[in-house]
Amino acid sequence: MTNIIVLLTDQQALHSIGSYGSGICQTPNIDALAADGIRFTHAYTPCALCTPARASLLTGLYPHKHGAIHNTGTHLPFTPELIGQGLAVYPSTMQESGYQLGYAGKWHSGIINSAHDAGFTGYGPPDYGNCWESSEFEQYLRNNNLKRPEKILEFYAEGNPQYGYGDASGYVDGAIEATPSGFLTNKTIELIDQFSMVDRPFFMMTSFWGPHAPYLPAADFADMYNPQEIPEWDSFSDDLRNKPYIHSIYRKYIFPGAASSNWEVWSKVVSRYYGFVSMIDYQIGLIVQHLRDKRLYDDTLIIFASDHGETIGIHGGAFDKGAMAYEEVYNVPLIVKTKGNHNAGSTNHDFVSLLDLPSTFCDLAGSNNQSSHGKSLVPLLDGQGTNGREHLMSQFHGHRFPVAQRMLWWDKYKFVLNFADKDELYDLDKDQYEMDNLIDRSECSEVIDECKHRLLISMDEVDDTLGPQARHLLEREI
Template sequence: MSAATPTAKRQNMLFLMTDQQRIDTLGCYGNTSQHTPNLDRLAARGTTFDRAYTPTAICTPARASLLTGLQPFEHGLLANYEWNSGHREELPDGLPTFSAALIEQGYRLGHVGKWHVGKDRGPEYYGFEGIHLPGALNVFDDPGYEGWLKANNFPDFHISSPVYTTRADGSQGHLIAGVTDQPTEATFEAFLADQTIAKLREFAAGALQEQDGTPFFLSCHIFGPHLPYLIPQQWYDMVDPSTVELPGSFAETFHGKPMVQQAYAEYWSTDCFTVDEWKKLTAVYWGYVSMIDHEIGRILAVVDELGLEDSTAIMFTADHGEFTGAHRLNDKGPAMYEDIYRIPAILALPGEVERREDRFISLLDFTATFHEIAGADASGVHGRSLLPLAHGDHVEGWREDIVCEFHGHHFPYAQRMIRNKHVKYIANPEGIDEFYDMVTDPDELINVIDVPFYREQVSTMRRAMYRQLVERGDKFAQWLAFAGDIPADERVRPVTAVERFITQE
């Protein structure tokens, strides 16, 4: 795509992202609790993507991929800096970013909320107007938040009735949930919504000018519903636990699975809660999502108030999902299940109608979409624009599967995954590989990697993964060539420096 001139009139963009949100928390993805009316209304005026995936289910690598349009192994930010195990802590200098591309097209950029792309370089380093809020969780001691509380005569942040896991030895484990002694108006999420609304009003003044209006890109990245679930009583008790149906994967036994999954369950002490307690924790998680939906509703109301609905593309997604007890796991980690890799994704364009789309899309496709809306060159982005799908156009050659990667969290651990509409294959160099029949076993409970009936399908998926990894330049392909059943005539083996000096007799 050729770059447009900076003076051309283009759509504004409002990009909304949550952290660690399961798709089954939203009504537009089948939740029947009716606790996400605002996001459901957004979905009703745009395209809802049923097969959206994060490139990796860890905050920093996923967010760095969104910024650069590159796969994690390419940009090199492979872990959150808080639990870094020897990986990079900042993006390499010189990488392309969508922010630089949009600035070249005359866009004004704003960022509110969670950044978490590296350790010290915040949004301002990459051309956004915004404050760097570092880290994985709500920054309750942020001076801006504390000053906002005082200015509005709101009570300080404080937790009551904390819920912790219990370790095998009986000691206190991880904080999972708690009630905050604040009204909804004083929450960190309300603080971020207020900032977003203020920036939206500021940007709208330029964007709505009759001539030479400055288009804007404004992002609001909310830290929740990442655990621990710390929310006011109103939302903590909003969803009746008796209405919660736990996923089938709560029956996980880890039989025939990589041993690390059982170890991770023990790390999180997931089994310390009863079924009823998990229903309550899930209800609290949904309540957290509902509180976020409430704040997003406030933002969307201002979009309409300012008359921006006909000139602004609105997008919603999450960086990755969360287990919330599914597969007897919590948080995210070395297990490439749908719970944490499949993400919500909504694209509402001016003038479009409600659509469902079941083709595979990636978080990187949002990056390509930013470029196309702005008229910027997206040739370096390893994603595809979602605009044709949102317009209902016929699209040739769209991907029929999705490849994801993982590099570790708390400790290094390499994995790759390929999934189509029928099956999923996961390569685990440090444990048994996994293969799931996603039609007969959507909960991914039975690893059929060694079942003879699936032998041919396993081979087909391994080879498909190998070809894509080679095409990407991902050196994980070398492991598949060594340990898998990749035919010799399909292997691409790099020649080492030493081998170049070996002469053949």
């Protein structure tokens, strides 16, 4: 069995990675993993929200099945301890197969309280986990004679500083090592050293709090990008005409500070976001270099991914994620550097999902994950053709207020079923930035019917709780 390391970022847009086409944001260490591994171009999150996506990463199940359909927190209309009871999770399988389990970073899974409760050694506090205020982070700063950096805030997406810094942008005036990213890198290296002393394989997940807002790169990375050299997004002029009304609500009322800002303001926010990405990339480089120094790199399978993407100003100043089901939010990076660097530098265009990762972990551990909605990626990693997946579904159950959506990717099209709003259809080959909703075009009727048919099949296959409602809405239209 091989050692496995998962490097998971939080809310990272695909366009912020060099190997995925960014001509501005520098990610040399992520790009190096792509050069040594396999880059997936059509990887999607099962839900563009932290808790549902992370619970799916634990179980391989869609959110309607594991039950954590919203972000965890005491203000939510469900009781987290009642969610996910009796579900199989991959850490148990890995432990039974003899793996040592390590975790460092954001947990926020909803179905299990903390990484420790799931069987991991390391640091994975309950719920979202505010690393800045944790005793472990404070102890780390003291042990390494690091000064706690000051947060310098410049932009508030909600338009008012009184809401705190959670949706803000700026930088921290301090050393790279004195950030949560530096702390997690240090913890990861400690665990690798600990595990390498035992004659058993290890599974290590490092889950960075970033580049999720607040966008707070360290000073050395904060001014890495000149805002004037960041071109305006192609979709920034979108007036949302012929789009679902919920898009306007999210853009205008949830984050008014973001929606009312022009590109001059947004370009500076994006520059901070890119600085945050490059800072995390730097930390990834330290982890990879440590593996090389320990002579573990070649024999370790490394996965780089993000739980979901980020709007970061697209479509007229949208912020965060939510019911705007654009590619920047759902299409996620996925890079796999295999043991022995098999198929190095290759690109895979199959439809794959983060749901596939738990089955992949179990497959690598020599066990089957029969309950998963995903498929193991191991055959693709071994170069054994395609996975045979002609279409792929994702879900959304609401964020900040209830919204029901189902997304389907098929061929070059994306169809979005908005249960209480206008549906969407985009030709992603001709309309990369999803400016033109084709749902009312008569010439697209056959494509729309086919998408609806495939979506109903996908929902039936996983016993989707909204299947009957979807069938009622769609079959009368087909």
